[in-house]
Amino acid sequence: MTQQPLVSVRGLRIGAVTDAGRKVEIIKGLDFDIHPGEIVALIGESGSGKTTTALSLMGHCRPGCAITGGSIRVGRHDVATMSESARAHLRGTEVSYVPQSAAAAFNPSKRIMEQVIEITDIHGLMPQAEAEKKAVGLFRALALPDPETIGTRYPHQVSGGQLQRLAAAMALIGDPELVIFDEPTTALDVTTQIEVLRAFKSVMAAGRIAGVYVSHDLAVVAQVADRIIVLKGGEIQEEGGTDDILHRPAHPYTKALLAAFEPVPHVPAARGKAPDEAPILQVEHLFAGYGAVRKGEPDVKILKDVTFRIERGKNLGVIGESGSGKSTLARAVAGILPAYRGAMKFDGAELRPDLQSRSKDQLRRCQMVFQLADTALNPAQSIEAILSRPLAFYHGLSGRAKAARVAELLDMVHLPAAMRHRLPGELSGGQKQRINLARALAAEPELILCDEITSALDTVVAAAILDLLKELQTELGLSYMFISHDLSTVEAICDEVLVMLKGEVVEQLPAARMAADAQHPYSRLLISSVPQLDTGWLAGLDRTG
Amino acid sequence: MISVLRTSPRPGGTGPSWRFNWVGRIGLAMILFWAVVAIFAPMIAPYPIGEIADWDYFGPMSGQFWLGSDYLGRDVLSRILVGSRYTVGISLAAVFAACAGGVILGMVAAVMGGLFDTLLSRLLDAFNGIPSLLFGLVVVAAVGSSIPVLVLTLAAIYLPGAYRFARALSVNVNAMDFVTVARARGERTPYLIFREIFPNILGPVLADLGVRFVFIVLLLSGLSFLGLGVQPPNADWGALVRENIEGLSLGAPAVIFPCIAIATLTISVNMFIDNLPKKIRDRSE
Numbered sequence: 150m151t152q153q154p155l156v157s158v159r160g161l162r163i164g165a166v167t168d169a170g171r172k173v174e175i176i177k178g179l180d181f182d183i184h185p186g187e188i189v190a191l192i193g194e195s196g197s198g199k200t201t202t203a204l205s206l207m208g209h210c211r212p213g214c215a216i217t218g219g220s221i222r223v224g225r226h227d228v229a230t231m232s233e234s235a236r237a238h239l240r241g242t243e244v245s246y247v248p249q250s251a252a253a254a255f256n257p258s259k260r261i262m263e264q265v266i267e268i269t270d271i272h273g274l275m276p277q278a279e280a281e282k283k284a285v286g287l288f289r290a291l292a293l294p295d296p297e298t299i300g301t302r303y304p305h306q307v308s309g310g311q312l313q314r315l316a317a318a319m320a321l322i323g324d325p326e327l328v329i330f331d332e333p334t335t336a337l338d339v340t341t342q343i344e345v346l347r348a349f350k351s352v353m354a355a356g357r358i359a360g361v362y363v364s365h366d367l368a369v370v371a372q373v374a375d376r377i378i379v380l381k382g383g384e385i386q387e388e389g390g391t392d393d394i395l396h397r398p399a400h401p402y403t404k405a406l407l408a409a410f411e412p413v414p415h416v417p418a419a420r421g422k423a424p425d426e427a428p429i430l431q432v433e434h435l436f437a438g439y440g441a442v443r444k445g446e447p448d449v450k451i452l453k454d455v456t457f458r459i460e461r462g463k464n465l466g467v468i469g470e471s472g473s474g475k476s477t478l479a480r481a482v483a484g485i486l487p488a489y490r491g492a493m494k495f496d497g498a499e500l501r502p503d504l505q506s507r508s509k510d511q512l513r514r515c516q517m518v519f520q521l522a523d524t525a526l527n528p529a530q531s532i533e534a535i536l537s538r539p540l541a542f543y544h545g546l547s548g549r550a551k552a553a554r555v556a557e558l559l560d561m562v563h564l565p566a567a568m569r570h571r572l573p574g575e576l577s578g579g580q581k582q583r584i585n586l587a588r589a590l591a592a593e594p595e596l597i598l599c600d601e602i603t604s605a606l607d608t609v610v611a612a613a614i615l616d617l618l619k620e621l622q623t624e625l626g627l628s629y630m631f632i633s634h635d636l637s638t639v640e641a642i643c644d645e646v647l648v649m650l651k652g653e654v655v656e657q658l659p660a661a662r663m664a665a666d667a668q669h670p671y672s673r674l675l676i677s678s679v680p681q682l683d684t685g686w687l688a689g690l691d692r693t694g
Numbered sequence: 695m696i697s698v699l700r701t702s703p704r705p706g707g708t709g710p711s712w713r714f715n716w717v718g719r720i721g722l723a724m725i726l727f728w729a730v731v732a733i734f735a736p737m738i739a740p741y742p743i744g745e746i747a748d749w750d751y752f753g754p755m756s757g758q759f760w761l762g763s764d765y766l767g768r769d770v771l772s773r774i775l776v777g778s779r780y781t782v783g784i785s786l787a788a789v790f791a792a793c794a795g796g797v798i799l800g801m802v803a804a805v806m807g808g809l810f811d812t813l814l815s816r817l818l819d820a821f822n823g824i825p826s827l828l829f830g831l832v833v834v835a836a837v838g839s840s841i842p843v844l845v846l847t848l849a850a851i852y853l854p855g856a857y858r859f860a861r862a863l864s865v866n867v868n869a870m871d872f873v874t875v876a877r878a879r880g881e882r883t884p885y886l887i888f889r890e891i892f893p894n895i896l897g898p899v900l901a902d903l904g905v906r907f908v909f910i911v912l913l914l915s916g917l918s919f920l921g922l923g924v925q926p927p928n929a930d931w932g933a934l935v936r937e938n939i940e941g942l943s944l945g946a947p948a949v950i951f952p953c954i955a956i957a958t959l960t961i962s963v964n965m966f967i968d969n970l971p972k973k974i975r976d977r978s979e
Contacts, residue, residue, distance in 0.1 A: 512880045525871040529893030
């Protein structure tokens, strides 16, 4: 290319010092260029340094980190050596940033318009009236509903997907040459993600704006990026055009990323079944909700008339978008949220709706694993204490027998035994989720309710967790109720799938024939919204959705 | 900037090392100093507490009376040393009683919720509405002043505040998934509050304890100032300030030094609590 690149990074090194005084190198000498109008994706697992690299283009480092070497040239400026006030001048006008969680990036007590045009005010770019007019134009370009009036609302009055697009409008208002997107669609569900990606892509193409797109989701990256840089451990593993990377990966890590995306079809566990064996869980006409209870019914009714059964050794997937009542269903089965009507049977015996009236043995046999391992593990207890408690509580183990069993559980989830001395905060996301699972296994359950356990993890780690679940199933004869909004995950592990919409079951299908057999329009929409590893997928989608 | 140092240079071993900065160390040293003084006060005090040793009143600092003499010609140093027993002892006992009671009730209210929480909260709110000095006056007037009565009164006055604070923190922790997990396992309230919730609210609770300690020292001094605290000839530091207040216009050390003693104790308690030693945990090991 004859054109001068917009951004060129040479030998970038970023380091940090831990509180024990040890120096850690996070980024170990990166070189890359971004040309005007080009979108470059940085992908890699968590901890690979992709966000650190992207933020450094604005000259920003997270607290405790510092750029220790190399040069970053953006346009005419050398960001690495600039003073902080000169960097502040650059931000917003030449380089801007779209954060992962737009909900956390907006001030909830100010109107959207004020916040979107704040950049023009800070840099004194244009009068307010003109800025507002420009913002409305951007809202229209980003396909937001009611572009004329949406700016007068407060952040909580628009949806998550709309807020993410508004955050993009905020980034674009100062006419930057480079926009950094930091996993902007990770927190959105599949149907919303499509609209947001489409809006980003058209605005960036129309303005010939260069972009850096940070993500761990290869399928999303395939839709927006021109070029992909694969990072691992602070080093570039592979760099190339999107098509090249997707179809001709060279580096083993890239291959692993791609392989993790291919769902491995689930092979049902083959086991002899006694003809009169009761299903492990049977749920009939279940109703549940939140809020004050009046006349035996809660104020906010979530689940309506849910009926299903899980056979012993089989897995049931529950899918639906956020707010469809998937998690509520798991909570009602676990007894955390008592159902107000309906019947449940566990292994043929009646399962009472509330925790207090269930026997300790029933509690032991049905365990729940939560979505966010960060909040599901007590940050003040060591891993050993976390895993020991169910052993002492359900099985009365103590002393050496307990310690031996903790080591065995850690081994079961493929973690080293030395890990037992650590606190949860010292583990990675995938390790925490394994501990979370090990705690459920400590009870020796027969049914595990998995509430979106892979959603917060990146593709490679999530695939490893799924493999672990399958392995444990064959070893221990478990059954899973697997809740997810990610269809490929459900496909990889479940025998049957329950599609939920607004608290009701709209369809129950065998997982293997999900795409072919789905009848309900909502099931079909969900299935068609899953991004494919194909650069033309987004453009090829039916625009009317 | 506060200088930071490590207590043991890491030899690459497995034992955790601790980080404890100078501000915290100075605070701890002052607290220990006053604790030692309180324990050995009768032995190190140069004069008996009630003895009129000086012919002059509000005497200056001298080789005979290191911190001068008070309004009756008694030795101020001896009175401060012995007074430390009352100020440190009563205040510490009261602050631990108030915080232990308040924090436990707060955690139980957060975990149980419902009617128990509502009733307890409203009751303690109502109690909180009574002015603290007035409440102290009424109690002491009714049952007389003795050390157990003072400890219990001071604890009762500061319990609702500790309760409110601990409950607000516990409600947040209670909503976390790990508490739900424990609940779903079938755990009872004592386990939930002591193992799941308490370790996670400990930091702010300790900070609160430090502030509350200062309030209690000041309230005890206030009660003594009104003549309702420790009874003569003994006196806590607050009482020493009160009885010598007339010396203020004379610039007598008898009124200055008890004030300095109160200040050093309360400030050092807060310096220590805000800078507790921290264990250094390093992820890669």
